[in-house]
Amino acid sequence: MPKVKLTTKTVEHAKPPAPGARLELFDVSMPGFGLRVGDANKSWFVFYRHEGKQKRLTLGHYPALDLGKAREKAATVLEAVEAGIDPAAEKKAAKVQAKAAEAQKEATGYFPGSFGGLADLYFRQECPSLRRGKEVEAIVRREVLPSWKDRALVDLRRRDLVSLLDPITSAGHIQKAHKVREITLRIVNWGVDRGDLEANALASPSRGRKRGGSLQRQSRDRVLTYEELRDIWLACDEISGTFPDMVKVLMLTGQRRDEVSGMQRAELDLDAGVWTIPSDRYKTGIVHVVPLVPAACQIIKRQARVSDKFVFTTVPEAGFTGYSWAKAVLDKKINERRRESGVEDIPRWTLHDLRRTLRTGLSELRIGSDVAERVIGHVIGGVRGVYDRHSYMEEKKDALEKWASVVLDAVKSKVRDAP
Structure with a gap:
């Protein structure tokens, strides 16, 4: 086997001695490292001994792998051999593992460890x-x-x-x-x-450090004014579809967006004015009973029967979705109305702000905190939560009726708050 000083020029011009024959050039500067030259390709290799046996490992093909990178790979292989590792066995095992991974992906759709x-x-x-x-x-x-x-x-x-x-x-x-x-x-x-x-x-790893940037958690404290509630309600009157009525029910009940959008007909007793949200659909995992004021019942009754299961929906098989687009349409209508009255656009608000506004409004109406918290479905902690098993149904109904009266009076009012 000829030993030569492998250079870029030597590698580039190396040719087999005859058609069909192969030439192997060993590098004089790195024992065991060399280049095999055939009719169609050139490949790098390295010879080494492991447990008394001489082995050969192909490193890659020229020119995809150039001389400098091939030497680095050969050096890494020889270092592994010095550490007692058999690179050829590892390469074989890696191929078997890759084949098994491909088989698993074909069977499950996912690579193992992914x-x-x-x-x-x-x-x-x-x-x-x-x-x-x-x-x-x-x-x-x-x-x-x-x-x-x-x-x-x-x-x-x-x-x-x-x-x-x-x-x-x-x-x-x-x-x-x-x-x-x-x-x-x-x-x-x-x-x-x-x-x-x-x-x-x-x-x-930095537990306890306040998160920075746009993902920093910021608690919201937005409470809508009665004027803003009126503008939202009246804008809903001018828009067709499911979403405006859903917003009104959010305003009147103070429940969460997904609970209202997922409202099911089987949960309702409209004659009694009661909506029972089952535990598997409620955030706390506890059954929550919501009294429905007459205005809320009327809104629910007038919904088109698109689905035999869901109340607020545009498709038979699921509750309402598409909040971002629908709310953008509503905000545009609200601001059109406000500009006509010479009022600035409504400050940014979210559907969840309606829930906070109702809870704040109940306090302003001097509704006790125990009742107000139960209206919006918060779990009462401590001894009271454990021992007080009263349903508070009448108290919750009275609270929501008082709140509905405030909202509907605001809707009827034509007087704007002073700027």
Whole structure:
């Protein structure tokens, strides 16, 4: 076997001695390292001894792998041999593992050790027992899996999570970004608990440090004025569709957006004016009974029967969705009305602000906190929560009737507050 000083020029011009024959050139500066030259290709190799046996390992092909990179790979192989490792055996095992991984992906749709594989397992094992399991699965499939389906769990870092969330926050969907982050961390932490990986490198190690940037949690304190409630209600009157009526029910009941949008006909007794939200649909996991004032009952009764199950919907199989677009239309109508009256646009508000406004309004009406908290479905803690099993149904009904009177009086008023 000829030994030569391998240079870029030597490699480039090396040719086999005859058609069909092969030439092997060994590098004089690195024992065992060389170049095999054939009719169609040139490949790098390195010879070494492991446990008394001489072995050969192909490093790659020229020109895809140039001389400098080939020498580096050969040096790495020889260092591994010195440490008692057999690189050829490892390469063979890696091929077997890669083949098995491809077979698993063909069977399941996910590579082993991937985020997609862990998420799929989470969907099957954990989501069925979660009240919002279907929502969690939908968020991950829509927001995370398109980018992370085949990403190895051990390779995921905080920078990857930031890159995932940046487009969401840039679009102004801060709460959505919080939700995606929370669910993603929850799934990876679940994998850590199972032993699928050693640690969650997505989570920040600086517990207790206040988060900065656009994802910093900011508690909202927006309480709508009676004038703003009136403008919202009257704007709803000028818009057709399901969403405006849903907003009015939110205003009159103080319940959460998803609870109202998911309202089911089987939960209602409109003759008695009662809406019973089952535990599997309520955030606290406890059955919540909501008295419905006559105005709310009228709104519910006039909904088109698009679905035999859901009240507020545009499709038979699910409750209302499409909040962002619908609220943008409503805000535009509100501001058109306000400008006609020479009033500035309504400051930014959310559907959840209606719930906070109702709770604040009950306090202004001198409704006791025990009753007010029960109206919006908060769990009463401490001894009172354990021992006071009274339903407070009449008290809640009285509170909501007083609140509805305030809202409807505001709607009828033609006087604007002084600027």
